[in-house]
Amino acid sequence: LSGKFDKEKGVNVQVVLRCRPLNDDEKKANTQVVISCNEHRREVSAAQNIANKLIDRTFTFDKVFGPTSKQKDLFDQAVAPIVNEVLEGYNCTIFAYGQTGTGKTYTMEGGGRKAKLGEFPSDAGVIPRSVKQIFEILEAQCAEYSMKVTFLELYNEEITDLLAPDESKFSDDKNKKPIALMEDGKSGVLVRGLEEEVVYTAGEIYKILDKGSAKRRTAETLLNKQSSRSHSIFSITIHIKEITPEGEEMIKSGKLNLVDLAGSENISRSGARDGRAREAGEINKSLLTLGRVINALVEHSGHIPYRDSKLTRLLRDSLGGKTKTCIIATVSPSILCLEETLSTLDYAHRAK
Numbered sequence: 001l002s003g004k005f006d007k008e009k010g011v012n013v014q015v016v017l018r019c020r021p022l023n024d025d026e027k028k029a030n031t032q033v034v035i036s037c038n039e040h041r042r043e044v045s046a047a048q049n050i051a052n053k054l055i056d057r058t059f060t061f062d063k064v065f066g067p068t069s070k071q072k073d074l075f076d077q078a079v080a081p082i083v084n085e086v087l088e089g090y091n092c093t094i095f096a097y098g099q100t101g102t103g104k105t106y107t108m109e110g111g112g113r114k115a116k117l118g119e120f121p122s123d124a125g126v127i128p129r130s131v132k133q134i135f136e137i138l139e140a141q142c143a144e145y146s147m148k149v150t151f152l153e154l155y156n157e158e159i160t161d162l163l164a165p166d167e168s169k170f171s172d173d174k175n176k177k178p179i180a181l182m183e184d185g186k187s188g189v190l191v192r193g194l195e196e197e198v199v200y201t202a203g204e205i206y207k208i209l210d211k212g213s214a215k216r217r218t219a220e221t222l223l224n225k226q227s228s229r230s231h232s233i234f235s236i237t238i239h240i241k242e243i244t245p246e247g248e249e250m251i252k253s254g255k256l257n258l259v260d261l262a263g264s265e266n267i268s269r270s271g272a273r274d275g276r277a278r279e280a281g282e283i284n285k286s287l288l289t290l291g292r293v294i295n296a297l298v299e300h301s302g303h304i305p306y307r308d309s310k311l312t313r314l315l316r317d318s319l320g321g322k323t324k325t326c327i328i329a330t331v332s333p334s335i336l337c338l339e340e341t342l343s344t345l346d347y348a349h350r351a352k
């Protein structure tokens with residue numbers, strides 16, 4: 001890990017692991033727990049049954065959050081420092097990676113508890129907490145700034161705008177407005193036709209987030225759990241006006257991408273017949289390419305295969321160079337998920 005933080009080359013990829021608690025059904029069924037977390041040593045062990053012997057495999061990460069970890073702790077320890085970098089002018093990305101049902105959306109968005117008036121819910125996830133911190137810092141600095149957000153979903157290598165005003169996408173495919181990715185010289189890629197909302201307060205962003213994730217949930221029910229096969233990307237771009245010591249005006253800009261990835265089981269399962277095969281293949285492409293891009297960055301390899309998937313093209317200006325990346329890998333403690341858990345641990349560990 002230590003070698004991965006390289007100031008000169010600017011490559012900084014941090015990998016943290018989070019294990020969710022057993023849910024009520026799993027507890028009732030006396031589900032066997034096979035994952036143990038040692039937060040202090042930053043280690044996760046998986047007990048594997050090999051030839052009737054339980055063998056522990058241990059993985060080390062930059063940080064480990066066990067089943068009793070709180071949303072606030074994960075944010076304060078793993079995410080808050082990255083949000084600060086965004087305000088210093090870095091482009092940063094936080095990924096949630098893991099099998100469906102392990103807590104990616106819980107970690108990124110939250111547990112769905114509604115905020116009481118003037119009170120932040122304790123189960124609020126990384127996105128609302130990041131927004132809150134960004135506004136708190138900007139207000140404390142009395143900074144002059146502008147901010148805009150986008151929220152999109154990537155499914156089957158196709159982009160859907162979660163902030164688009166019409167709901168037509170899910171009722172009538174003919175009305176779907178295609179969104180195109182275009183190469184844009186040095187800044188990377190331009191998304192044509194994407195709604196960009198200019199925001200002035202944290203409250204406005206929370207509303208946008210609610211609207212977008214509601215749209216994502218609608219899609220999930222209508223299109224048979226689409227969301228487990230789709231990636232969502234919530235991006236905040238901030239421009240801050242600064243006066244240099246020489247009295248010149250300067251604009252500092254930073255971007256924060258918060259990405260809830262498709263379920264990692266989509267990497268290993270073929271998806272079988274019909275359109276499903278294509279789906280699995282395409283999701284494969286974005287998730288696999290992301291892995292390859294991160295590996296290439298971490299290993300300082302010359303060629304970074306950004307162009308091989310829409311996900312990595314979209315995030316190109318925020319992966320590599322003067323950027324910071326944090327992967328939050330999520331796992332279940334249950335024996336029933338062990339195989340997927342091991343593949344998540346392997347994937348996440350390779351990214352380190």
Ligand code: ADP
Pocket residue numbers: 019020021023067098099100101102103104105106107111330
């Ligand atoms: P994913 O997005 O990876 O498919 P979810 O975030 O939807 O998974 O989580 C599945 C279920 O487990 C949800 O009901 C969620 O509230 C619960 N859950 C996930 N992580 C935690 C956690 N760390 N603590 C408590 N409940 C959790």
Ligand code: MG
Pocket residue numbers: 104105106227260
């Ligand atoms: Mg989810």
